[in-house]
Amino acid sequence: MMEKAIFAGGCFWCMVKPFEEQPGIVSVISGYTAGHTENPTYEEVCSGTTGHIEAVEITFDPAEFPYEKLLDVYWMQIDPTDGGGQFYDRGRSYMPAIFYTTDEQKALAEKSRQKLDESGRFKQPIAVQILPAEPFYAAEEYHQQYYLKNRAHYESYQTGSGRAGFIQKHWGDVK
Template identity: 45%
Template sequence: MRAVLMWAVPLVLVVAYLLLAKIITRDASMVPENFPVLEPDEIGTAPAAPAGVVEVATFGSGCFWCTEAVFQQMKGVQKAVSGYSGGHVPNPTYEQICTGRTGHAEVVQVTFDPAVVSFAELLEVFWRSHDPTTLNRQGNDVGTQYRSAVFYHTERQKQLAERYKSKIDAAGVYQSPLVTQIVPFSEFFSAEAYHQDYYASNTQQPYCRAIIGPKVEKLRKVFHDRLKGE
């Protein structure tokens, strides 16, 4: 349904969509404020990286417009690019992805400075900004392309993601267990140009106002001291 909103849609359908989205989409504010974090002894000590060396992380958490907008707010994130990962079709188009038959998930590839923001912190942002308990679904966006997933680039990313996922489940943060996939990264295909910086370029678009805006606002309240410009 998100794709439909990109084009001309009768006003009554837009209103109906927005009302339904508000009902179905899980608001990040429903997540308890005492959301667990990985403690230093759980994170361990990573090998020291040379100054200026960046790392890459790839996350799928439903609509990549939402995921991109969220990570772009964080200090230490140098780049957040919307795209596709985890499938079997090379260089897929958005139209192909929407069929759910390519195997790809909508993802955002994040380039970050680990001296400013850690992978563990990015995982916290990831899990707090979507519902990781709904299989192949985020609100009205339904299909395997909207699955919750961490595509790890290193063995350390895998270990931290698995450790954090287990900790969230053990804390009983959600009524249902997390269904987030933690799978090895293979390839990333950048999405079409009109998908990049979507929220920043379309803040008044209905989907942005009803879905993405509230997520960004919640992020600003929770991570205010770790955001750009704060």
Template identity: 45%
Template sequence: MEIATFGNGCFWCTEAIFQDLKGVSKVVSGYMGGKTKDPTYKEVCSGTTGHAEVLQITYDPSEITYDELLEVFWKTHDPTTLNQQGNDRGTQYRSVVFYHDEEQRKTAADYMTQLDTSGAWSNPIVTEITPVDTFYPAEDYHQEYFNQNGSQPYCNFVIRPKVDKFRKVFKDKLKK
């Protein structure tokens, strides 16, 4: 098993996507990239810790590759908005790939360069590609948030449309 760590907006939304992928055995919402040791959600949301909301994804590379995870990462958020995804604003919502080894760094950087030069977006990509740092799991009530709270208004109006779109686009990569 291998690990990928991505920050691409609210972890409630992104966790609901990555946990549906074949080959992904575990997705943990958490925080990375800041200066505060063992931060709380409230501290991270204040924007003063420097942490991003991230997902730590455990996957089987014989079933899904890092490249495929990057494809989902790039296609399920806007990597051109600095410190923002939709209505969520702040450094905790920045687009970031935390790489675990040189191969992940190179793969993410090459993918980003290809996308940037392709004109896939009208604005330049601002995604950070940075070495992995200490991962702090988010509080228990953040884990599997969409699965446990799918009927709440935020889930219905914000997360569900993203998940539905993802499931249509990536139907060949979903768990059965």
């Protein structure tokens, strides 16, 4: 039986590829969650008036790729100590968060966050919020699988934003 997971880690363009490359992943959709407007547009979300956060919704087979492994992939894509956005994307729409869809996901996410916090890998405390899932709205088609449609811009953004360097510094050559 397939499950869904929702992760926010700054710009959703950068959150698709790492998950899509894993076995057992059925789909990764870029979109918006945790706001107060139905079916927001990218422009509305960027304006800060809808309260939404850029996120990815992952449909996965937990028998092939358990939720715990999704959490491991997630932590390695973000700066978990920065609750005010990610890299040069600032503000609520870019804040990192894990949105749980079941009580089991909530418990696993909390355990994973605590383990990372206690690991000593980061000098500051882990700032990622763990929140109940709210309605998720798919972003416009041009945002979907951006890393495939606009490879050069995606790679430039990964590097220019500081994300790629941060991942390399803290996690090594992680895919």
